[in-house]
Amino acid sequence: MFQRVGKSEASVIISVDGTRVTARAGDTVAAALLAAGLTSTRTTPISGTPRAPYCMMGVCFECLVTIDDVGNRQGCLIPVSEGMRVDTQKGKREAGR
Amino acid sequence: MSAVTSLDDHYDVAVIGAGPAGLAAATVTATAGLSTVVLDDNPAPGGQVWRAVTTTPVQDRRVLGDDYWKGQEIVQAFQASGAKHALGAAVWSLSREREIGVSFGGGARMLEARRVVIASGALERPFPIPGWTLPGVMSVGGAQTLLKASGLVPGGRVVLAGAGPLLWLFAHQMLQAGGQIHAILDTSDRAGWRAALKHAMPFVTSPYLVKGLKLMAGVRRRVRLLTGVTSLAAGGRNKVEAVIFRQGSEGGQRMAADMLLLHQGVVPNVNLAMAAGVEHHWDAQQLCFVPVLDTFGGTGIEGVAIAGDGAGIAGAEAAVERGRLAGIAAVRALKGDTGKLPDETASRKVLAKYDGARAFLDTLYRPSRGFRIPAGDTIVCRCEEVTAQQVIDNVRIGCTGPNQLKSFLRCGMGPCQGRMCGLTVTELIAETRGVTPAEIGYYRLRPPVKPIALAELASMPKTESDVTAVVRI
Numbered sequence: 372m373f374q375r376v377g378k379s380e381a382s383v384i385i386s387v388d389g390t391r392v393t394a395r396a397g398d399t400v401a402a403a404l405l406a407a408g409l410t411s412t413r414t415t416p417i418s419g420t421p422r423a424p425y426c427m428m429g430v431c432f433e434c435l436v437t438i439d440d441v442g443n444r445q446g447c448l449i450p451v452s453e454g455m456r457v458d459t460q461k462g463k464r465e466a467g468r
Numbered sequence: 469m470s471a472v473t474s475l476d477d478h479y480d481v482a483v484i485g486a487g488p489a490g491l492a493a494a495t496v497t498a499t500a501g502l503s504t505v506v507l508d509d510n511p512a513p514g515g516q517v518w519r520a521v522t523t524t525p526v527q528d529r530r531v532l533g534d535d536y537w538k539g540q541e542i543v544q545a546f547q548a549s550g551a552k553h554a555l556g557a558a559v560w561s562l563s564r565e566r567e568i569g570v571s572f573g574g575g576a577r578m579l580e581a582r583r584v585v586i587a588s589g590a591l592e593r594p595f596p597i598p599g600w601t602l603p604g605v606m607s608v609g610g611a612q613t614l615l616k617a618s619g620l621v622p623g624g625r626v627v628l629a630g631a632g633p634l635l636w637l638f639a640h641q642m643l644q645a646g647g648q649i650h651a652i653l654d655t656s657d658r659a660g661w662r663a664a665l666k667h668a669m670p671f672v673t674s675p676y677l678v679k680g681l682k683l684m685a686g687v688r689r690r691v692r693l694l695t696g697v698t699s700l701a702a703g704g705r706n707k708v709e710a711v712i713f714r715q716g717s718e719g720g721q722r723m724a725a726d727m728l729l730l731h732q733g734v735v736p737n738v739n740l741a742m743a744a745g746v747e748h749h750w751d752a753q754q755l756c757f758v759p760v761l762d763t764f765g766g767t768g769i770e771g772v773a774i775a776g777d778g779a780g781i782a783g784a785e786a787a788v789e790r791g792r793l794a795g796i797a798a799v800r801a802l803k804g805d806t807g808k809l810p811d812e813t814a815s816r817k818v819l820a821k822y823d824g825a826r827a828f829l830d831t832l833y834r835p836s837r838g839f840r841i842p843a844g845d846t847i848v849c850r851c852e853e854v855t856a857q858q859v860i861d862n863v864r865i866g867c868t869g870p871n872q873l874k875s876f877l878r879c880g881m882g883p884c885q886g887r888m889c890g891l892t893v894t895e896l897i898a899e900t901r902g903v904t905p906a907e908i909g910y911y912r913l914r915p916p917v918k919p920i921a922l923a924e925l926a927s928m929p930k931t932e933s934d935v936t937a938v939v940r941i
Contacts, residue, residue, distance in 0.1 A: 372726055376645050377525035377619030395618060397523050399511065402618040410707050411603040417853040421706050423603035425850075425888075427610035428516055429509055430591045430737070432851065432883035443883065443919065447613075448556065450511045 373405050385455040394451045401427060401434040401446035404457070412436060412446065416463040435460055472575035475554060479505045481798050482568055482581035483551075484559050484740065487515015488539070488784045489776025489791035490587030491546040496795025497583075498551035500808050505579075506551055507570055509558040509918070512617075513543050515589055515776075516609065517784040525619035531644040532616060533637075535679075535784070542788060560916035562586070562744040564769050569915065576924035583771050583798040586741050587791060590734035590777035593756070593835060594892045595630060596842040599702030600730065601850055608731035612638045621647040624726030627711050629700055631656035632733040632833045633680060639687045651692045651723060653713055655732065657836045658696060664832035670824030677825075699838065702728050732835040735891060736778045743913040745769060750906035753830050754781055755840065756891060757910050764797035765790055773797060781830075786822040789815040841895050848896065849889040851882020856896060863900040870894060870911045883919060886911040 380396040387404060394403035401424040404412050411421030413435055424434035427447045434446035437458040446457075481497040483490045486508035498504040506513075514521040518539025529537055546553075554572050561569030566584050570577060592607045599605065608628060614620040621642060627650050628639055639649055671677060696716045703710040703722070711725045735756035742748060746767040748757040758780040765773040775794040776787035792815045799809055842848060842856040854877045862876045870886075870893050873879045879893060880886035886893075890911050898905045 372623040373614065373620040374623045374647075375619055376531075376615075376621050378527050380525055395525065397511075397520070397525065398618045402614055402620060405614065406618065406620055415853065420601070420853075421603050422601060423707075424606070425610055426592065426607050427613040428591070430884065430887045431607075435883065441921070448509055448511070448558075450556075 372408070375406065383451045383453050385451050385453075385457055387457045388459055396451075398451050399427075399447050400436060400438060400444075400449050400451055400455070400457055403451050404436075404446065409459075413460040414462050419462045472570070472572040472577050475505065475552075475570070475572065475577060475579055476503070477579055479503045479579065479581045480802055481505075481583045481585065482507065482566075482579065483585045483587055484508075484562070484568070485515065485587035485589055485776070485778070486510065486513040486553065487587060487589045487776060488517060488542065488787035489589070489778075489794070490515070490585065491542050492788045492791030493585045493587060493775055493795040493798070494551040495542075495546045495549040496792050496810060497798050498549035500799040500803060502799060502802055504549075504551040505581075506546075506553045507557040507559050507568070507572075508554070509556060511556055513546065513553060513555070514539050516613065518543065519613050520617035524616055526615065526645065532641055533644075536616070539784075558918045558920075559740060560918040560920050562740055562772070562915070564745055566771050569920075571918070571920055571924055574924070576920060576928050578928070581771075582802055584773070585765070585791070585794045585798065586744075586746075586772065586774045586778060587776045587787075588737045588740050588778045589787075590781055591737045591887060592731060593733045593735045593840075594888055595730040595732050595839065596846050596848055596856070596889075596892050597700045597702065597730070597839070598844075598846050599704065599708065601847055602702050602704050602708045603706065604704070604708035604726060605702045605728045605730065608635050608638050608729045609734075611729050612641065615641060615645060621645050622727045622729070623647070625650040625724060626727045626729065627651050627653065627723065627725045628729045628731070629653035629655060629697065629711065629713075630731040630839075631835065632731055633676075633829065634734065635731040636680070636684050636687060638729075638731075639691065640683045643687065643690055649691045650725060651694060652687070653697045653700065653711065654693060654695045655697045655700065655836060655839055656833055660832045660834055663834075664828050667827035667831055671828035673821075676829065698836070732839055733833055734777065734781055736780060737887075738778070738910070739885060739887060739913055739917045741767070741774055741778065742910065743915050743917045744772065746772065746774065748910070750904070751780065752906075753827070755834065755895075755905075756781075763793075765794040766797060771801070782819075782822055782826055786819055789819045840892065841899055842892065848892050849877075849879040849882065851884050851888070852878040852880075854879040854889075859893065859896050860900050863897050867897075868901075869897060869908055873897070874911075880911050885913070885917065
C-alpha cells in the first residue's frame with residue numbers, strides 16, 4: 372500500500388503477468404510493482420511462501436522477477452521502460468522458463 | 469554511456485560505487501587529469517543517501533531535507549570533472565591485479581585500472597525477527613529509497629521498529645511527505661544512554677547533535693512512541709497483519725499493522741572487498757567486519773583503496789572526505805605531487821569532527837543481543853529459508869563455522885550471497901560455540917559477487933589463448 376507524492380513524471384506502460392500497469396518514468400520495476408498495489412512479488416523456490424521487495428538497493432534479492440523473458444532480474448535496480456514485460460516468479464524455476 | 473563496448477580497456481582510476489565517497493574520489497582524480505570511470509549498479513548517481521538526487525519527483529525540499537539536497541552539489545562537481553559514469557553497471561569481480569569484471573547494458577567485460585577505489589558503501593544490518601520475510605515487512609532504508617526515487621509513501625497502519633539515526637530521519641521525511649505513522653517501537657537499550665554518555669563530549673560539539681535532537685523532537689510530537697521494546701515479531705499469514713512485541717519485562721502486546729518497517733543501523737558492504745582479498749577484522753564496537761586500511765583508505769592490495777561507509781560506518785559527510793583522501797592518494801601515486809589537488813588537511817579536520825562523534829552514536833544505538841542473535845524458528849538465511857534453530861543444531865553436531873554451514877544447510881548460498889545473513893550467522897555460531905565473532909570469521913566470499921548470466925560471460929571478447937585453452941585440437 373503506497374501513495375504517490377511529488378511532481379508527476381511522464382507515465383510508462385508495462386505489463387505485469389499480462390496485465391497493463393502504469394508506472395512513473397524513473398521508477399524501478401520493484402517500485403512500479405509496489406505502486407501498482409502488488410502485495411507480494413514472488414514466491415520462494417524452497418517453501419513457496421510469498422515475498423516482497425525488502426531492501427530496494429540490490430542487496431536482498433527478494434525483488435527477483437522475470438523481465439522480457441529473462442528470469443531472476445533484480446527489479447529494484449532496473450528502471451521501467453515502455454512495453455516492458457514483467458512476470459512474477461512462482462516457486463522453483465523450470466527448464467525453458 | 470549505455471553499452472559495455474563504450475567502456476575502455478584501461479583507466480587510470482576505476483571507482484566502484486557512485487555514492488558520496490565514490491563521487492568525491494572520482495572528482496579528485498578526474499580533475500587532476502587522470503582517466504577515471506565510476507561503475508555503479510544503480511540507475512542514477514548519489515548512492516543510497518543521495519539516491520535519485522538528480523531525478524527525484526519529491527521536489528519540495530522540506531521533505532527530504534537539506535542534507536539530502538547537499539548531494540546535488542557533489543553530483544554536479546562530479547559531472548563537471550570529466551569522469552566517466554556507467555549507470556546500471558554491476559561489478560562482479562575484482563582481482564589483485566586490479567582487473568574488474570563488469571556487467572553493463574546486457575554485456576559483460578573485463579577492464580583494468582592502475583588504481584581502484586572501492587566505494588560500495590553500507591547496507592542495513594540484518595534484523596532477524598519472527599515474520600521478517602512476510603510481505604509488508606520492509607527495511608526502513610528500502611521505504612526511504614521508494615520515497616526518494618519514486619515519491620512513494622507507505623500507507624495504512626505503518627509501524628516503524630528498531631533504532632538508529634536513519635529510522636528517525638525517515639520518520640521525519642515520511643511525515644513531511646504527508647504520510648502517517650501508526651507507531652514507532654524503539655528497541656534501543658536504555659543502558660545504551662548511560663554507556664554512551666562517556667562519549668558525549670565530542671558528540672555535543674558535533675554537527676549531529678542539534679540536527680538529530682530537533683528531528684527526533686518533531687517526530688515525537690506527532691507519533692506514538694513505545695520505548696524499551698525487548699521483543700518483536702511480525703504476524704500474519706500471507707502478509708503482515710500485526711506486530712507482536714514486549715516492552716521491558718511486561719507481557720506481550722499486539723498491534724494491528726499493514727506495514728512494518730525495520731531498522732537497526734548500517735554495516736559496511738564487504739562483499740566485493742572481501743572477494744578481492746582485502747583483509748577485514750571484527751569491530752567489537754560497531755559489531756561488524758571492517759577492512760584493514762591505512763590513513764588514505766589503502767588496503768593491503770597494491771593500488772586498491774576503500775572509501776566511505778564500506779571502510780567502517782561514519783556517515784555521508786565523512787564518506788565525502790574519505791573519498792577525497794583516496795582520490796588524493798591515487799593522484800599522488802600516479803602523478804606525484806604535480807596534480808591539482810584539494811586540501812588534505814581540510815578533509816582530515818572534517819573527518820576528525822565526525823569520527824569523534826561516532827562513538828556516542830555507536831554506543832547509544834548498539835543493537836541489543838536479542839535482535840542480532842535470533843532463536844527458534846526465526847529465519848536467518850532468507851534465501852534458503854534456514855532457521856536459527858537449524859544453525860544452532862548443526863553447530864552442536866560439529867559444524868564449526870559459516871563456510872562449513874554452507875555444506876550443511878546451504879545457508880548463505882542463495883542469490884543474496886550472504887548479504888542478509890552473514891553477520892547473524894557469525895554471531896549465532898560464535899555464541900553457540902562460546903567464542904568471539906572474530907574467531908568465527910565471515911563467509912569466504914568469491915567472485916562473481918553479483919549473479920551474472922552465462923550468456924554474458926560467453927559473449928566476452930576472447931583471446932587466442934582463451935580459445936585454445938578449451939578447444940580440443
